[in-house]
Amino acid sequence: xxxxxxxxxxxxxxxxxxxxxxxxxxxxxxEYAIGRESHVNAEAFVVRPDEVQAALExxxxxxGFDHCSCVTAQEYEDRYESIYxxxxxxxxxxxxxxxxxxxxxxxxxxxxxxxYRTADxxxxxxxxxxxxxxxxxxxxxxxxxxxTWQGHPLSLDYDQEQPQVVEFAEHANPLREDxxxxxxxxxxxxxxxxxxxxxxxxxxxxxxxxGETVADVESDIxxxxxxxxxxxxxxxxxxxxxxxxDRWDYISAGILNEWAYARAAxxxxxxxxPEYAQVIRTMSAEMCRIASHMLAVAxxxxxxxxxxxxxxxxxxxxxxxxxxxxxxxxxQRLMFNYLRLGGVAWDLPEPREEFFEQTRDFLDELPGKxxxxxxxxxxxxxxxxxxxxxxxxxxxxxxxxxxxxxxxxGSGVDYDIRRDDPYGYYDELDWDVVTEDxxxxxxxxxxxxxxxxxxxxxxxxxxxxLEEWPEDERNIxxxxxxxxxxxxxxxxxxxVEGAKGELxxxxxxxxxxxxxxxxxRSPCFSNLQTLPEMSQGEYIPDLIASLGSLDIVLGxxxx
Amino acid sequence: xxxxxxNTPQTTQEARMGEGVDSRFNSTxxxxxxxxxxxxxKFDKFMNWVRGSSMFMLQFGIACCSIEMMHTYGVxxxxxxxxxxxxxxxxxxxxxxxxxxxxxxxxxxxxxRVYDQMPxxxxxxxxxxxxxxxxxxxxxxxxxxxxxxxxxxxxxxxGCPPRPEALVYGVAKLQERIANGESxxxxxxxxxxxQFGDLDDDELVQHLADQIDEDELVMRYDWAESPSQ
Ligand code: SF4
Numbered sequence: 013x014x015x016x017x018x019x020x021x022x023x024x025x026x027x028x029x030x031x032x033x034x035x036x037x038x039x040x041x042x043e044y045a046i047g048r049e050s051h052v053n054a055e056a057f058v059v060r061p062d063e064v065q066a067a068l069e070x071x072x073x074x075x076g077f078d079h080c081s082c083v084t085a086q087e088y089e090d091r092y093e094s095i096y097x098x099x100x101x102x103x104x105x106x107x108x109x110x111x112x113x114x115x116x117x118x119x120x121x122x123x124x125x126x127x128y129r130t131a132d133x134x135x136x137x138x139x140x141x142x143x144x145x146x147x148x149x150x151x152x153x154x155x156x157x158x159x160t161w162q163g164h165p166l167s168l169d170y171d172q173e174q175p176q177v178v179e180f181a182e183h184a185n186p187l188r189e190d191x192x193x194x195x196x197x198x199x200x201x202x203x204x205x206x207x208x209x210x211x212x213x214x215x216x217x218x219x220x221x222x223g224e225t226v227a228d229v230e231s232d233i234x235x236x237x238x239x240x241x242x243x244x245x246x247x248x249x250x251x252x253x254x255x256x257x258d259r260w261d262y263i264s265a266g267i268l269n270e271w272a273y274a275r276a277a278x279x280x281x282x283x284x285x286p287e288y289a290q291v292i293r294t295m296s297a298e299m300c301r302i303a304s305h306m307l308a309v310a311x312x313x314x315x316x317x318x319x320x321x322x323x324x325x326x327x328x329x330x331x332x333x334x335x336x337x338x339x340x341x342x343x344q345r346l347m348f349n350y351l352r353l354g355g356v357a358w359d360l361p362e363p364r365e366e367f368f369e370q371t372r373d374f375l376d377e378l379p380g381k382x383x384x385x386x387x388x389x390x391x392x393x394x395x396x397x398x399x400x401x402x403x404x405x406x407x408x409x410x411x412x413x414x415x416x417x418x419x420x421x422g423s424g425v426d427y428d429i430r431r432d433d434p435y436g437y438y439d440e441l442d443w444d445v446v447t448e449d450x451x452x453x454x455x456x457x458x459x460x461x462x463x464x465x466x467x468x469x470x471x472x473x474x475x476x477x478l479e480e481w482p483e484d485e486r487n488i489x490x491x492x493x494x495x496x497x498x499x500x501x502x503x504x505x506x507x508v509e510g511a512k513g514e515l516x517x518x519x520x521x522x523x524x525x526x527x528x529x530x531x532x533r534s535p536c537f538s539n540l541q542t543l544p545e546m547s548q549g550e551y552i553p554d555l556i557a558s559l560g561s562l563d564i565v566l567g568x569x570x571x
Numbered sequence: 572x573x574x575x576x577x578n579t580p581q582t583t584q585e586a587r588m589g590e591g592v593d594s595r596f597n598s599t600x601x602x603x604x605x606x607x608x609x610x611x612x613k614f615d616k617f618m619n620w621v622r623g624s625s626m627f628m629l630q631f632g633i634a635c636c637s638i639e640m641m642h643t644y645g646v647x648x649x650x651x652x653x654x655x656x657x658x659x660x661x662x663x664x665x666x667x668x669x670x671x672x673x674x675x676x677x678x679x680x681x682x683x684r685v686y687d688q689m690p691x692x693x694x695x696x697x698x699x700x701x702x703x704x705x706x707x708x709x710x711x712x713x714x715x716x717x718x719x720x721x722x723x724x725x726x727x728x729x730g731c732p733p734r735p736e737a738l739v740y741g742v743a744k745l746q747e748r749i750a751n752g753e754s755x756x757x758x759x760x761x762x763x764x765x766q767f768g769d770l771d772d773d774e775l776v777q778h779l780a781d782q783i784d785e786d787e788l789v790m791r792y793d794w795a796e797s798p799s800q
Contacts (some may be wrong), residue, residue: 019654135712156677156713157676157677157713158676158677161676165712165713170712172712178675206678206681207631207662207681207682207685208660209630209660212632213632213633213637214632214633214678214681234675234677235675235677235681236672236676236678237675237677238634238673238708238711239708239710239712239713239714240708242710242711242712243707243708243710243711246710256707257709258635259634259635259707260639262634262635263638266642271697307638307641324645325645325646328641328642328646328647329643329645329646329647331642332642332645332646334649335642345639345732345734346635346638346639346732347731347732358637405762566634567634567635
């Protein structure tokens, strides 16, 4: 793939200097493409269910679409559909969709797992929630719901009233089998979670140990599957959806998530956002990023040092400051619900000077605080022993699993939606994308710590801008109709750089004021998938360190 | 208490404490007793007071509320000030479980298991709207409509999420109740009991009851019949 070296001037098939040439892609796909659709973000090609692999392989190898960012499954009145949203790590504005329709009575299509490893979990989810089956899938089981679940909840004829049965026996003692196993067995089964301090929530890791090394690890998720997609599908675009993004990635990353929805819905319904509001959004989003990364570092230190030590408390102290600022701005400490379609809920708090002053104070103190963190964490020998060269994730593997955010950037993949597919006010400001080439746990932590600095830079510039903003141009909200009804069959996939990586939303409108399909592409979902790659053959403490450095939040993994 | 030895500079308290015990062992509480080293109280009362004054919390996070719970444990809010802030990672060492978040069908049996592993007497603080009714996710196909469908809850702290101050208040209230020996008689009956519990104990019922294998108990989520629907 020529894409590996961005310096090479040669273009992929179907790539022009302006972007993607979809006609060229169509001829590349040849007879694989049996139709073509227009989505708001990109063109999409319809592919027969038994030719998925071949088509995707062509697009990956010849046209350079090396990032399968999301797989959306949905049911129509007359068919099922899986959509593979493909992009390029080098230039995420180059997108293409691959639509795979299947019939109602035989919803089977070929799995894309061979081409993109990330499709593994995405397809399991599609099977679980919508009911499409995938041929050649290595392990097609339910992923989010219990094995005993009846029906597929996002399919059209699902009856939500039917009782569901969860057997105790199934959850009773997962170790029993292992205890009963052959005493001669060389391996040991270790069950981590779903209630365990190192899993950062309710994650369940089924680990097979060979001595002290991890022979195999399988993540069992779904302990926090709160039906976010269903709930968004039941809410109206204008107001009812916005409170929920706060609860996907709940580690204070609320505004970043809200922006993902705001961006998708605004692009879908063609809503402008006043510049002033964009600056406020940019500033508050970066505040969230700082708070979120602080907690990531805190809990990582908690995993490494094993107790509520000074680092945790220091991070809590700094987060409190951030949360106070955000509370002044939005009215809530955690669930901000601050963005609105077409702007933000309200202007900066009065007196403005006080808010600016407090923000500046925080920014002034930040370098000193980060210095403390570096003293205690990154320059600590014990910490380095635990983190340097453990949990190695090489860039190719990271890409194939669709890893994004600090996890990808810690593996040297230079991918940041804020810069590559700019939104908000980011492209007007002066900041850098942080990457580290170590590919290990240490790099991922370092990336987060350095990103805090970059975010601080962004906030500082935003504060400067806001301070100077002429009083009569402080327009926080554009005109948006009371009820928003995007045209039927508008489809869009849009993403923003959330705290953990590429947070994307796919929406399909059906002409009503509620989305017909709302799909969340969660960065943690894809990032968590890389865990076995990072920890197989490593010691078990390194597994814990790797898990910590992935910085997953289960609300976003399970949605 | 009258002092019987007014000539020596030694106080009665010091005299009673005897030689070799230095003042480091003196506590405010000890001082409050005055010269008498004895207190007269009911044992139960004393135990309740002890229980309420030193509670070990289970380190247990589920969803968004657990972030605010961490802040409650952390600096600034510092739940430990009230003698209730040592998070224990093992349920077997914990007295109180704060349920901080949304409970879904896959997690409910696990949570019950964790609860069952805690030694008696154990207390439950439900944190956030999710543990009251399912909160913002009440309409979800997979969401248990409140923690009380799974385990009994002593104190509910409403909010989404409750502020740390609210959680501190809830925990302090719980401590107060424990110290006063009040406990909420909440029971959660498994599905079988709910179905057969109020039948007359005739032969047929006995026969059915015998068939219930305690290890094979089933959790059944009857979304339509859920109390908070
Ligand atoms: S009550 Fe609100 S903040 Fe708490 S877990 Fe539920 S949704 Fe999250």
